[in-house]
Structures are given as structure tokens and as C-alpha cells.
Amino acid sequence: MATQIQRRISTHESVSVTLLLIVVALSYLVLFLGIPLFAVFVQALSKGWELYWKALQEPDAWSAIKLTLLTAAIAVPANLVFGVAAAWAIAKFEFKGKSLLITLIDLPFAVSPVVSGLVYVLLFGAQGWFGPWLQAHDIKLIFAVPGIVLATIFVTFPFIARELIPLMQAQGKEEEEAAVSLGASGWQTFWRVTLPNIKWGLLYGVILCNARAMGEFGAVSVVSGHIRGMTNTMPLHVEILYNEYNFVAAFAVASLLALLALVTLVVKSLVEWQAKRSGEPLHHGA
Amino acid sequence: MNRSTLTALTLIAALFSGASHAAEIKLLNVSYDPTRELYQDYNAAFAKYWKAKTGDDVIISASHGGSGKQARAIIDGLEADVATLALAADIDALATKSDLVPANWQTRLKHNSSPYTSTIVFLVRKGNPKNIKDWNDLVKPSVAVITPNPKTSGGARWNYLAAWGYALKHNSNDQAKAQEFVSKLYANVPVLDSGARGSTTTFVERGIGDVLLAWENEAFLAVKELGPDKFDIVAPSLSILAEPPVSVVDKNVDKHGTRKVAEAYLEYLYSPEGQEIAANNFYRPTDEKVAKKYAKQFPKLNLITIDEVFGGWTKAQKTHFADGGVFDQIYAKK
Numbered sequence: 001m002a003t004q005i006q007r008r009i010s011t012h013e014s015v016s017v018t019l020l021l022i023v024v025a026l027s028y029l030v031l032f033l034g035i036p037l038f039a040v041f042v043q044a045l046s047k048g049w050e051l052y053w054k055a056l057q058e059p060d061a062w063s064a065i066k067l068t069l070l071t072a073a074i075a076v077p078a079n080l081v082f083g084v085a086a087a088w089a090i091a092k093f094e095f096k097g098k099s100l101l102i103t104l105i106d107l108p109f110a111v112s113p114v115v116s117g118l119v120y121v122l123l124f125g126a127q128g129w130f131g132p133w134l135q136a137h138d139i140k141l142i143f144a145v146p147g148i149v150l151a152t153i154f155v156t157f158p159f160i161a162r163e164l165i166p167l168m169q170a171q172g173k174e175e176e177e178a179a180v181s182l183g184a185s186g187w188q189t190f191w192r193v194t195l196p197n198i199k200w201g202l203l204y205g206v207i208l209c210n211a212r213a214m215g216e217f218g219a220v221s222v223v224s225g226h227i228r229g230m231t232n233t234m235p236l237h238v239e240i241l242y243n244e245y246n247f248v249a250a251f252a253v254a255s256l257l258a259l260l261a262l263v264t265l266v267v268k269s270l271v272e273w274q275a276k277r278s279g280e281p282l283h284h285g286a
Numbered sequence: 287m288n289r290s291t292l293t294a295l296t297l298i299a300a301l302f303s304g305a306s307h308a309a310e311i312k313l314l315n316v317s318y319d320p321t322r323e324l325y326q327d328y329n330a331a332f333a334k335y336w337k338a339k340t341g342d343d344v345i346i347s348a349s350h351g352g353s354g355k356q357a358r359a360i361i362d363g364l365e366a367d368v369a370t371l372a373l374a375a376d377i378d379a380l381a382t383k384s385d386l387v388p389a390n391w392q393t394r395l396k397h398n399s400s401p402y403t404s405t406i407v408f409l410v411r412k413g414n415p416k417n418i419k420d421w422n423d424l425v426k427p428s429v430a431v432i433t434p435n436p437k438t439s440g441g442a443r444w445n446y447l448a449a450w451g452y453a454l455k456h457n458s459n460d461q462a463k464a465q466e467f468v469s470k471l472y473a474n475v476p477v478l479d480s481g482a483r484g485s486t487t488t489f490v491e492r493g494i495g496d497v498l499l500a501w502e503n504e505a506f507l508a509v510k511e512l513g514p515d516k517f518d519i520v521a522p523s524l525s526i527l528a529e530p531p532v533s534v535v536d537k538n539v540d541k542h543g544t545r546k547v548a549e550a551y552l553e554y555l556y557s558p559e560g561q562e563i564a565a566n567n568f569y570r571p572t573d574e575k576v577a578k579k580y581a582k583q584f585p586k587l588n589l590i591t592i593d594e595v596f597g598g599w600t601k602a603q604k605t606h607f608a609d610g611g612v613f614d615q616i617y618a619k620k
Binding site: 121124125126127128131135140142143225226227228229230240242243244245 | 314319322323347348349350351359361362363364365383384483484487511512
């Protein structure tokens with residue numbers, strides 16, 4: 001670490017500037033990230049562990065936790081398949097409308113989550129385009145679990161694709177072409193050549209996608225209907241508990257979400273470290 | 287098969303089938319913001335009553351939010367068996383914007399289908415530092431008023447109409463003067479939350495504003511939950527009789543086969559037991575006996591009604607809260 005700093009000092013700025021920048025960055029982090037995160041845990045445990053556990057075992061909280069896990073368990077694999085397919089197509093092939101596809105993948109990043117939710121209400125709500133047909137066939141999408149899953153997939157779908165596209169583009173298609181010319185089938189090329197090349201970037205995308213899938217509030221709030229014990233995810237349940245003056249329980253569930261974020265960060269660092277060690281790039285140009 | 291696999295399978299099954307075929311009866315009550323505690327108590331009581339009466343288990347789920355928003359969700363397909371909203375206009379919307387309930391829904395139960403009533407009072411900080419006594423104190427330039435958005439919140443519409451009613455009375459029924467008064471009042475509102483509970487949180491938790499225009503039950507609850515040493519309730523010289531109505535959502539109960547239990551659920555609200563639960567949650571009971579028993583709990587107020595001052599909800603809704611209505615004009619000016 002010290003040698004790194006010294007190397008940078010010799011090429012860039014004086015020691016005082018470096019120190020100043022470090023102090024500014026660190027205090028910013030502590031002020032805007034550290035303290036609030038700490039406060040969540042303090043508030044959650046303000047009345048002791050016993051109440052904390054009780055709050056998490058409460059049936060509605062438990063059902064919110066289960067629903068959140070279920071949603072992520074469907075949304076992440078779905079976006080994994082889509083992300084790999086899209087990145088593969090975009091990086092390795094030339095076709096018409098490619099730039100349009102790239103733009104479309106970015107769409108969920110660009111639109112507000114509220115819009116993402118409302119889109120589904122407009123399509124599948126009782127007054128929506130497909131509403132009457134769905135009702136006639138007794139299929140419930142909106143204000144039920146499928147709607148929550150759909151909205152989550154929509155919001156999280158750029159994460160994996162976006163992570164892979166630059167990586168795969170940078171890697172080029174020479175290795176695949178070599179594999180094919182040696183007689184490998186499409187699947188063999190994918191499993192033996194492409195996948196090993198992208199595995200760290202892919203894992204990184206999955207982690208980010210999962211974090212967002214579990215934490216999404218806006219889009220899910222619009223399509224949820226807020227039925228306790230049925231269509232409340234953890235973020236929605238936190239809001240409900242808070243509005244019921246049930247601060248310990250609200251922060252207990254919030255702390256669980258925060259914990260999840262911390263675990264995600266640790267895993268993410270591990271992935272980065274592993275990728276560096278194995279010498280495979282995580283990002284384009286990294 | 288172990289338990290977690292079973293849970294996962296059940297969850298997946300629940301995912302693909304909208305309606306459940308379990309033996310127990312399921313009921314969904316879609317309600318407005320401040321009734322959370324009321325229906326938590328009431329649902330438990332009704333489940334017990336229904337079990338004793340019929341032997342069936344009934345599981346009641348609840349959804350809460352701003353009244354207008356909840357009506358919107360029901361219209362968009364949230365399959366409520368019963369709607370217990372903040373005002374008649376929101377259930378009217380179920381009849382006019384969809385065919386979920388018949389137009390005459392309000393005549394089906396006693397007291398305009400309102401088993402309990404409430405009114406609008408002021409919640410101020412302990413000791414009432416700004417000396418807020420009545421509606422005319424709210425238009426003073428130094429007073430910050432917290433009230434939710436009348437477009438999405440039922441309580442907010444009652445707040446608005448109570449202020450309007452007060453202004454009419456003190457300006458010999460001059461509508462233009464009333465509008466000026468209400469405009470001034472909304473100029474003092476720093477945040478418009480979407481529901482009553484959001485406004486309460488803004489006022490009590492975030493510490494914004496000098497006075498919260500609140501449902502009486504919401505004000506009592508805030509005092510009870512957060513300590514009588516922090517807030518005082520102020521009863522203005524005049525307020526409005528708020529009748530939060532209830533209705534079975536016909537199309538949904540017929541689809542679910544839950545009409546009988548849904549109707550019983552609403553009727554039981556009128557029983558002495560139901561009325562006691564309402565009173566214990568600071569709603570004014572309509573049953574005379576129970577009302578007498580709890581008379582001390584509620585301040586005596588001079589209450590106007592929406593029918594006599596505004597000609598009913600349909601008219602009030604159209605004049606004041608529809609797109610381009612008086613509220614939009616007031617708020618656009620701000």
C-alpha cells in the first residue's frame with residue numbers, strides 16, 4: 001500500500017494534497033454511509049436482542065422475507081440467462097438493430113422505478129390492455145406475486161448484461177473462432193471458452209442484480225397492493241412498520257436488508273480479489 | 287420432503303394460482319391509512335365471532351394507504367372483498383369508474399354505510415407554542431400547517447372541506463372569500479404527503495410544522511403512541527362530521543364466493559362489540575349506547591356535514607378535487 005501511494009506521489013501530487021484527498025473521501029464516507037448504517041443497527045437493537053428477534057419472527061415480517069427471497073430467486077436467474085444471451089449476441093455478432101438493443105437494455109436504468117411499475121399496471125391492471133382477458137381467465141398478475149416478480153425483473157435486467165457487454169467486446173471473438181475452427185459446437189464453445197473467460201464479470205453482475213432485486217422499492221410498491229403477509233416485500237414492510245410507529249421492528253427488518261448489502265459488498269470484494277489473482281479482467285480495461 | 291422444500295413449493299404454487307382453494311375462508315379488506323390499528327383489533331374479534339358462529343376459520347388480510355390511492359388500486363384489480371375507505375366519493379369511484387359495486391351501495395348499510403364516524407382536529411406541539419386555537423390561526427404567516435394531498439388522501443379532503451366550511455360560516459357564505467381563506471391555508475403547507483399516516487410521520491417524527499390537521503383518531507393515536515408529553519390536541523370551534531364508509535365489493539365477493547362472510551364482516555362493525563373496538567381505537571361510535579359510554583373520550587364539537595354545506599360528496603368531489611377543480615387552482619397559484 002505504502003509503495004503504491006509513494007509511486008503515485010512521485011507521479012502526481014504532493015503528500016499534503018494526497019492526505020487531504022484521503023481525509024475528505026473518508027469523512028464523506030463515514031458521514032453519509034457509515035453513520036446512517038450504524039444508526040439502523042443501533043435503532044434496531046435499541047430495545048435489546050429479544051425484541052429484535054421477535055420482530056423478525058413476526059409472521060408478516062417472515063412472509064416479507066420469504067417473498068423477497070422468492071422474487072430474487074426468480075428475477076436473478078431470469079436476468080442471468082437474458083444477460084448472457086444479450087451480451088453474447090451483441091459482443092460476438094453483427095446484426096441490424098444492435099445499437100437499438102443496447103439502448104433498450106439501458107432503459108430500466110433511465111426510467112424512474114415508478115414508471116416501471118405503472119407500465120405493468122397499464123398493461124395488466126383490471127383497466128389495462130390485457131386486464132379483461134386476464135380476469136376472464138382468472139389470472140392475477142398485478143397486486144399479486146407475479147406482478148412483483150415482473151417489476152423486479154424489469155428494474156434489474158440491465159445489471160448482468162451491462163456488466164458483460166463491454167467485457168465480451170474487449171475480449172473479442174478470436175478465441176471462439178479458434179474453437180469453432182477446431183470443430184467445437186456452439187455449446188462447447190460457450191461452456192469451454194466463453195464462460196470461463198467471463199465468469200468473474202458474470203458473478204459480479206449477479207451480485208449487483210441480486211442486491212437491487214431484494215432492495216427495489218418504487219416499482220414494487222406500485223404493483224404490490226400492500227397486502228400484509230401476502231404481497232409485501234422487505235422494503236415495503238419496513239415502510240409499513242415505520243408508519244405504524246413500530247420503530248424497533250421497522251429497523252430490525254431494515255437492518256436485515258442492510259446486512260444483506262454488507263454481505264453483498266464482501267462477496268463483491270472477494271470476487272474482485274479472486275479475479276485479480278487469477279489475472280482475468282473483471283471489467284473492460286480493468 | 288422437508289419443510290423448506292414444501293414452503294418453496296407452496297410459494298411457487300401460490301405464484302401460479304391466483305385464487306386459493308384452501309378450506310379456510312380468505313377475506314381482503316382494503317382500507318385507508320389510519321385504520322391499521324382498528325382493523326388489527328377488529329379482524330381478530332371477527333375471526334373469533336365467525337368461528338363461534340359457523341365453525342369456519344376466516345383469515346383477513348389488510349392493505350392500507352391513502353384512500354384515493356386504494357380506490358384506484360381496487361379499480362386496477364386489487365381484489366378487495368370489502369372496501370373500508372375514508373369517504374364516500376372513493377367508493378363512488380368503484381361504481382362510476384368500474385362496475386365493481388352498484389351505484390346504490392351506500393344505502394345498503396345503516397348510517398350511510400358508515401359504522402363509525404370521526405372528525406378533524408388539530409395536533410400541536412406540547413404547550414401549543416404558536417397558540418393555535420381555531421382555523422383562523424392556521425392562515426397566519428408564521429404558522430406551518432401539515433396536511434396530506436387532497437388528491438390522494440381522504441383525510442386531506444375532510445381537512446380541506448372543514449376549513450372551507452369554517453370560512454363560509456365566518457364570511458356569511460361567500461364562496462370567493464372561502465377560497466381565499468383556503469388558498470392562504472395551503473400557502474402555509476410545506477409538505478403534501480400522499481396519505482394521512484405520512485403526514486402524521488412528517489409532523490411527529492420529522493418534527494416539521496406547527497400544527498397537524500388530523501383525523502381525531504389519528505391525533506389520539508399519535509398522542510398515545512408517542513407520549514402525551516409531546517403533543518396536545520386542539521378542538522377547533524367548528525369541524526366536519528367525517529363518515530368513513532364501508533362496502534362489500536360485489537364483483538370480487540361473487541368471484542371469490544365470499545359474499546356471505548364479507549357482509550357479516552361489515553354488519554358486525556355495527557354490533558356492540560364492533561362499536562366498542564371502534565371507540566377503543568378513537569373512532570366515534572354510531573351506536574347510541576356505546577357512544578354514551580365513551581362520550582367523555584371525545585370533545586364536544588360543532589360539526590357540519592358534507593350534505594348540508596357541500597351538497598354531498600359527488601358534488602364536493604367534482605367542484606373541489608377533480609382535475610382542474612378548486613384545489614388545483616389553489617395549488618397552481620402557490
